[in-house]
Amino acid sequence: MTRSDLLARGCAAALVLAAAVLALPAQAQSMPQAPSTATAASPRLYDELGGQPGVARLGSELVRRAIADPRLAPYFKDAKADRLAAQLSDQICQLAGGPCTYKGADMKAAHADMEIDRRAFNALVEVLQDTLDAQAVPFAAQRRLLALLAPMHRDVVTVR
Numbered sequence: 001m002t003r004s005d006l007l008a009r010g011c012a013a014a015l016v017l018a019a020a021v022l023a024l025p026a027q028a029q030s031m032p033q034a035p036s037t038a039t040a041a042s043p044r045l046y047d048e049l050g051g052q053p054g055v056a057r058l059g060s061e062l063v064r065r066a067i068a069d070p071r072l073a074p075y076f077k078d079a080k081a082d083r084l085a086a087q088l089s090d091q092i093c094q095l096a097g098g099p100c101t102y103k104g105a106d107m108k109a110a111h112a113d114m115e116i117d118r119r120a121f122n123a124l125v126e127v128l129q130d131t132l133d134a135q136a137v138p139f140a141a142q143r144r145l146l147a148l149l150a151p152m153h154r155d156v157v158t159v160r
């Protein structure tokens with residue numbers, strides 16, 4: 001992939017994110033549900049993420065990379081990495097239409113008092129995209145996952 005391909009791809013992802021943020025109503029922000037039916041033309045996102053092993057790897061790798069990222073490390077200094085990875089994996093699994101139930105805190109409560117700004121939120125989205133790339137998740141599936149997560153910025157970002 002050339003540098004301009006990469007740039008175009010990054011811009012496309014940012015646009016999808018912005019569109020998702022603008023298009024979704026406020027009440028859809030906490031825990032949007034993926035459609036329960038999938039057609040041949042649109043495979044279940046959960047399967048595209050690699051099923052249970054895929055979402056488990058996604059959770060742990062995302063946490064590992066976030067902790068290692070200098071932009072995010074301060075936020076995660078006291079995080080319980082294993083527990084957080086499991087919660088993230090369940091949350092992504094459920095959002096993607098998989099057979100899991102996320103039982104953690106809602107996004108507002110989980111991130112209250114962390115003083116997360118938009119820059120930190122975007123950094124985490126970038127780290128997530130890198131993680132998805134490393135797991136060879138197809139770009140269309142990456143966009144679908146980002147569109148499900150993007151509206152959560154309303155609950156996660158508290159410094160505006």
Ligand code: HEM
Pocket residue numbers: 072075076078079080081083084087088091103104105106110111114116120121122124149150152153156
């Ligand atoms: C769409 C974006 C995000 C999602 C889906 C998400 C998801 C989650 C989930 C599921 C938890 C666990 C809640 C629980 O244990 O009950 C959590 C906790 C946490 N999140 Fe996020 N998060 C997002 C954005 C962010 C951002 C941008 C930051 C920091 C820059 C962040 C930092 C943390 C921290 C530090 C914890 C607590 C970890 C611990 O105490 O072990 N999150 N998040």
